[in-house]
Amino acid sequence: MNPSELRDKVEEALRTVHDPEIPVNIYDLGLVYEIKVEEGSKVRVTMTLTAPACPAAGDIIFETQSKLESIEGVTDAYVLLTFDPPWNRDMMSEEAKLELGFL
Numbered sequence: 001m002n003p004s005e006l007r008d009k010v011e012e013a014l015r016t017v018h019d020p021e022i023p024v025n026i027y028d029l030g031l032v033y034e035i036k037v038e039e040g041s042k043v044r045v046t047m048t049l050t051a052p053a054c055p056a057a058g059d060i061i062f063e064t065q066s067k068l069e070s071i072e073g074v075t076d077a078y079v080l081l082t083f084d085p086p087w088n089r090d091m092m093s094e095e096a097k098l099e100l101g102f103l
Contacts, residue, residue, distance in 0.1 A: 001073040003037040010035050010043055010074075013067040019049075020056050024099050026064065030091025033082065042076040043068050048087045057081075 001009075014027040014035075026032060026047065034046040045068065049057055061079055068077035089102060097103045 001041070006037045006041060006043070006071070006073055007035055009071050010037070010045070010068065013071055014045070014064065017060065017063050017067055019054070019060060022050070022100070024092070024096045026060065028093040028096040028099075029087075030093065030096070031087060040075050041073050042078075043071070043074050044078050044080065046080045046082055048082055050087055052083050 011027060014032055015025045017026045018024065019026065019029065019031075022029065029050070031049060032045060032047045034044075036044040038044060045064065047064065049060065054060070061081060065077060065079050068074060068079070071077075089097070092100070092102070094103065
């Protein structure tokens with residue numbers, strides 16, 4: 001699988017991870033800052049949470065890691081959590097804003 005196809009699979013997997021308190025996936029919420037597909041089909045995802053004290057943080061990171069590892073062709077997956085820059089509502093997709101009533 002080429003890097004572009006693998007990246008598409010990663011985005012697809014990230015769209016299946018939800019914050020249990022918000023009915024929108026982490027990708028459309030704008031929590032995913034960067035996706036890197038490196039040589040050897042290694043995947044690195046840099047992401048944040050809606051708040052540093054998110055009670056579901058461990059579950060979200062674990063689910064993200066598990067979904068990445070389950071993608072056929074991925075040889076290694078790593079999730080880096082950051083709070084710089086802090087997340088804000090402007091990072092959401094138009095679909096997420098609509099779903100949550102912000103439009």
